[in-house]
Amino acid sequence: MDVFEAMNSTRAMRRLDASRDVSKDDLRAILEAAGRAANGGNRQPLRWIVVRDPKLRRALGDLYRDVSRDLAGPGATLPPASDRSPEARMLRSMEHLVEHFGDAPVLILACASGELGRVEASVYPAVQNLMLAARARGLGTTLTIRLRGRQDAVRALLGIPEDVHVFAAIPLGHPLGRWGRAPRRPVDEVAYGDRWGEPFLR
Numbered sequence: 647m648d649v650f651e652a653m654n655s656t657r658a659m660r661r662l663d664a665s666r667d668v669s670k671d672d673l674r675a676i677l678e679a680a681g682r683a684a685n686g687g688n689r690q691p692l693r694w695i696v697v698r699d700p701k702l703r704r705a706l707g708d709l710y711r712d713v714s715r716d717l718a719g720p721g722a723t724l725p726p727a728s729d730r731s732p733e734a735r736m737l738r739s740m741e742h743l744v745e746h747f748g749d750a751p752v753l754i755l756a757c758a759s760g761e762l763g764r765v766e767a768s769v770y771p772a773v774q775n776l777m778l779a780a781r782a783r784g785l786g787t788t789l790t791i792r793l794r795g796r797q798d799a800v801r802a803l804l805g806i807p808e809d810v811h812v813f814a815a816i817p818l819g820h821p822l823g824r825w826g827r828a829p830r831r832p833v834d835e836v837a838y839g840d841r842w843g844e845p846f847l848r
């Protein structure tokens with residue numbers, strides 16, 4: 647798959663087919679591609695935890711639901727199904743992920759030790775590589791950082807050392823949604839030339 651096609655059609659896939667497994671060959675290929683990303687000083691601090699055990703996935707799903715409920719606050723409600731606005735559809739998609747996070751065939755956690763504020767530059771490029779490689783293999787992903795709100799519990803569950811941070815969790819599986827361009831602002835609205843607010847191309 648052409649890299650621009652992958653970038654243009656990779657979108658958050660929050661609905662994954664829980665009945666279909668992800669092959670070991672796909673997992674290896676995706677993680678190898680992720681490992682090719684740039685990282686500071688080639689120190690390669692990133693470690694992946696590939697969670698396939700159903701009990702561990704369910705436990706992570708419970709933690710994800712707990713932190714999501716805390717973030718939503720008391721009395722939070724979803725828009726009715728009759729509301730077809732983009733905002734309402736997004737909220738329902740996010741709620742689906744909250745309720746089914748632990749059902750994803752694979753949960754991949756991006757972990758690293760190092761100085762906060764610096765080590766992230768060695769983490770998130772690899773996460774993006776992983777998501778693009780998954781797209782090339784026909785697999786869906788979405789990036790979430792909510793489990794950072796339950797770091798100690800995640801460490802205890804998965805045996806992660808105390809000096810290692812969990813930066814992201816990526817559910818992975820065969821998507822139930824469709825690939826396609828997500829709505830984004832045009833580049834002329836988000837890119838500036840030399841100074842804030844100036845056209846980036848004159």
